[in-house]
């Protein structure tokens with residue numbers, strides 16, 4: 718079993734999530750940032766890859782006090798469970814995601830992660846070890862479901878999103894497209910990794926909503942799941 722998984726990113730008009738130097742770019746306007754806060758507050762967990770932690774040092778906390786109060790009224794922590802996918806356990810112990818705001822943290826590492834790193838991270842987070850070189854994403858989602866996670870928001874980055882999509886683990890993609898061109902053939906996009914080559918492997922989407930938002934546009938897609946042959 719796994720949670721409902723939805724990706725939320727902001728990208729430039731040319732599809733970039735940040736610069737080729739992975740320097741964070743403010744793409745969302747105030748309305749989209751508020752929307753992101755709302756969907757974060759409505760999630761049981763929010764997940765990022767270690768690349769995003771090292772590049773942006775995000776706290777992934779809920780910002781609006783009313784949204785936090787709403788979570789408390791439902792008997793929830795003020796922040797969703799924050800999950801870092803981090804094969805080698807490189808999450809800095811002083812990272813914002815481990816120190817800012819209350820709530821549970823999970824760092825998912827792979828078997829190869831250094832035991833010392835795992836020990837250190839256990840002071841601030843639950844450490845889940847799954848997979849050998851990279852984190853076993855189906856197993857991680859199963860573990861999150863077993864912990865009661867039913868709605869999982871994935872913030873990025875492109876490498877993590879690619880793996881989740883490739884393993885057919887994403888149900889919905891929300892992307893805010895902002896009114897700027899970042900450029901750069903090596904700048905990160907919504908789905909990086911090795912990419913598909915054959916058209917029959919491309920992941921199909923159904924357009925669920927289009928919304929103009931300031932000078933940008935918010936697209937919501939539902940992912941068409943692979944027709945798994947039932948053996």
Ligand SMILES: NC(=O)c1ccc[n+]([C@@H]2O[C@H](COP(=O)([O-])OP(=O)(O)OC[C@H]3O[C@@H](n4cnc5c(N)ncnc54)[C@H](O)[C@@H]3O)[C@@H](O)[C@H]2O)c1
Nearest residue numbers: 726727734735739766767768769852873874875876877880
């Ligand atoms: N604009 C946005 O909405 C947005 C959101 C998040 C991140 N970003 C940007 O994305 C960039 C970071 O993205 P990224 O692709 O470098 O890193 P990422 O955040 O996607 O993390 C990828 C890393 O996670 C680890 N990992 C472990 N198991 C894995 C698995 N099974 N599959 C995939 N990864 C696994 C690996 O070390 C891998 O390199 C930054 O520049 C950041 O600013 C933008």
Ligand SMILES: Nc1nc(=O)c(N)c(NC[C@H](O)[C@H](O)[C@H](O)COP(=O)(O)O)[nH]1
Nearest residue numbers: 727742743744745753773775776777778
């Ligand atoms: N939705 C969105 N619009 C953007 O313009 C932008 N640059 C990000 N980037 C994603 C990044 O990883 C974190 O969402 C932010 O860094 C927020 O981090 P905080 O929780 O405020 O610490 N995300």
